[in-house]
Amino acid sequence: MSSNKERQRTRGEIACAECRRCPGHRTDRTHIVPCSTCVKRGCSMLCPNGTMPPGKGSRFVGVAEEYLRQKAAKLEERMRSLEDALAILQTNTSTQPHPLLTKICSTEEADSGSSVDTTSTTAESNLHGHLNASGSLYLDGDPQYGPGHFFGPSGGSEAERQFIPETPLASTKTQKIEDDYLHPLISNLDQVFPFTPPGIPKKQILEIMKSYLPEIQRAILLCETFLKSLSWVFPIISRQYVIGHLIPLIYRTEIPSLESSHYGPHELALLFSALAIGALFDPDLPPYNAEARHYQRVARAAMCLQSVFSERSMATIKALHLMSMYYGMSGIEDNTELCYSCLNLASQAALQVHKDPSRWGLKGADAYERRSYFWALFSQTLWQSLATGRPPAIMPAVVDCQIPSDFEEATYRLGEVPLALGSWSSHYAIQCLVPVIEVTQAVKPPSYQSILELDRKIREFSVPVYPDSTHFDRVPAGMASYVQAGYKDLTLMFLHRGFFAQAMAEFPSDPLRSPVGRSFMVAYQCASTLVTSTIDQFKLQPVLCSRMWRIWTFAFSAAVIVGTVAIRRLGIKLDPEPLEHLEKACNLYYQAAQTCSRAKRALVSFEQGYLSVTRAHCHASEANFTSASSKSGQREDESSSTRQPQTRFKVS
Structure with missing residues (x-):
């Protein structure tokens, strides 16, 4: 019977419980919940089934309760901010927490304000986590002997994406079926990569591997695809070497200038690796295709025919x-x-055989190619370090390889795909990227003044301006300018991201009030710019962008910053508006997820974050709607559409 009355009260068919408790008050019979009588008395939150405790002075208890709740929330926020500021000052002078932050509350204090104490303690621990961030360690199984994955402070977003349940576009079940076609000798070598088992018939295996090569025209086409897609930013192998030398050598064609027809297993592995990446970027093939996997598995087997640890060469490093x-x-x-691991292994090998070539008497084109490749490898280890939060394999203190000059590049890259940034990227790596890695991965947090000084140095580092577009004629349209424009924004975002989190922890409602508020604004602006530029570039080159993994790793880090600001619903005006920008990022990842596995995995996080934001805005709109409809006397069902959350992007 009582449940039936509650349903009738909810529909407004009978008087609410509070009006029936007070005989002197009658409901307005307009079927509006809350009723106008409860609204006037300040107890609309009780209508239709709740009641106020009887007694003198309880007429407007609802209004007083709401006022006190808001006042307590403001005081609690201010208390947390003061405690956080005190914790920051304490870390600059001592390794011990401040006595006021560790004082044990008395029994009376604990009883009267336990919830406030718990909140402030949590805020304090979060703050110290931002100040002394040491990264994340993910353990699978036994903490002593089970597999583990470490991601440093700058690799937070990468770590979060890494452990989302996998929904790959490339099927592992399909790969297991494909294993059956390989010769058992090749399959066994693939399984033991990168080690070289004893007593293997190398000549027989080399002949079997050669049978897995495509026709020479197909090999040239795949290598051309690889060079066009990546060598403008990663000059690992030149066109003259792979097409003019390596392919004719392995396919046994005539080479008038070739002194020796000998080649080793690692040269064969280098060719198969180039074919694998060329197949990945072939626009006529689907992403993560079987042909690419085939070449990669044979390349792994070829690497095992010769010891990676004791018989290294330039072909070993590049493969x-x-x-x-x-x-x-x-x-x-x-x-x-x-x-x-492969990039680290290549870096370690480079340290043994790849000092400056002038030490070994090399000059001209040979010296230029070695120097150019070393700096491409070194720069990539730095970006890999930022993405994972792990120290680079090549430490800057041991680098003695000269940076190629613009004259050498113009002289020795004739007939090659032009480099997008040339020697500028090498100078930028040693002068800007290295200091950023040192401060973001330091055991002891740096002073904020040193961060601002490094920020100034990065902004003042000049960017080359090319007089015309001929420099990029053979580079995929727009990709070179896209990479060049994003260098500084990406570096500044990594530099300020830790302090961005600190500002959000100190002042949840207005991070600009934080002593490190500048980092909040810089990180947000750089992240917004990176998201926007990625959207624009994806529209121009959807196939190429979807297959370059670093684009989505860095764009994800930027989108996480934008999404964090949007979820917090800060009371400050930002340009661009966070929620709208998060919507654009969600749309970008939804479109890219159709062909990009990394974007598809990241989309899970965006769906959860975006839906939480829309729910929060929906609840706020619903509360405003209820209050407005009560005052105006309009029916709730006449404007129900304004309370429904709108889906702003497609969810797979």
Whole structure:
């Protein structure tokens, strides 16, 4: 019977419980909830089934309760801000927490304000987490012997995306079926990569591997695709070497200038690695295709025919480098560790055989190619370090390789795909990227003044301006300018991201009030710019962008910053507006998820974050609607559409 009355009260068919409790008050019979009588008395939150406790002075208890709740919330926020500021000052003078922050509350204080104490303690611990961030360690199984994954402070977004349940576009089940066609000798070598087992018939295996090569015209086409897609920013192998030398050598064609017809397993692995990446970027093939996987598995087997640890050469280093790039673009996130490991292995090999070539008497084109490649490898290890939060394999203190001059580049890159940034990127790496890695991964947090000084240095670092577009004629349209424009924004975002989180923790409602509020604004502006430029570039080059893994790693980090600001619903005006920008990022990742595995995995996080924002805005709109309709006397069902959350992007 009581449940039936509650339903009738909810529909407004009978008087609410509070009006029936007070015989002197009658409902207005307009079927509006809350009723006008409860609204006038300040107890609309009780209508239709709640009641106020009887007694003198309870007439406007609802209004007083709401006022006190808001007042307590403001005081609590101010208390947390003061405690956080005190914690910041304390970390600059001592490693011990301030006595006021560790004082044990008395029994009376704990009883009267336990909820406030708990909140402030949590805020304090979060703040110290931002100040002394050491990264994240993910353990699978036994903490002593189980597999683990470490991501440093600058690799937070990468770590979050890494452990989203996998929904790859490349099917691992399909790959297992494909394994059956390989010769058992090749398959066994693939399984033991990168080690070389004893007693293997190398000549027989080399002949089997050669049978897996495509026709020479197909090989040239795939290598051309690889060079056009990546060598403008990663000059790993030149066109003259791979097409003019390596392919004719391995395919046994005539080479008048060739002194020796000998080639080793690592040269064969280098060619197969180039073919694998060329197949990944072939616009006529689907992403993460079987042909690319085929070439990559044979390349792994070829690497095992010759010891990676004791018989290294330039071909060894470059083949490992290309394998690292393949694993980053393979569409399987479990390969992220292989990507990092292969690049580190290539870097360690480079330290043994790749000092400045002038030490070994090399000059001209040979010296230029070695120098150009070393700086491409070094720069990539730095960006990999920022993305994962792990220290680079090549430490700057041991680098003695000269940076190629513009004259050398103009002289020795004739007939090659032009470099997008040339020697500028090498100078930028050593002068800007290295200091950023040192401060973002330092054990002891740097002073904020040093961060601002580094910010100034990055902004003042000049960017080359090319007089015309001929420099980029053979580069995919717009990609070179896109990379060049994003260098500084990306570096500044990584530099300020930790302090961005600190400002959000100190002043949740207005981070600009924080002593590190400048970092909040810089990180948000750089992240917004990166999201916008990625959207524009994806419209121009959807196939190429969807297959370059670093674009989506860095865009995800930028979108997380934008999404964090949107979810907090700060009371400050920002340009661009956070919620609208988050909507654009969601749309970008929804479109890219159709062909990009990394975007598809990241889309899960965006769906959750965006839906939480829309729900919060929906609840706020619903509360405003209820109050307005009560005052105006309009029916709730006449404007119900204004309370429904609107889907702003497509959810897969």
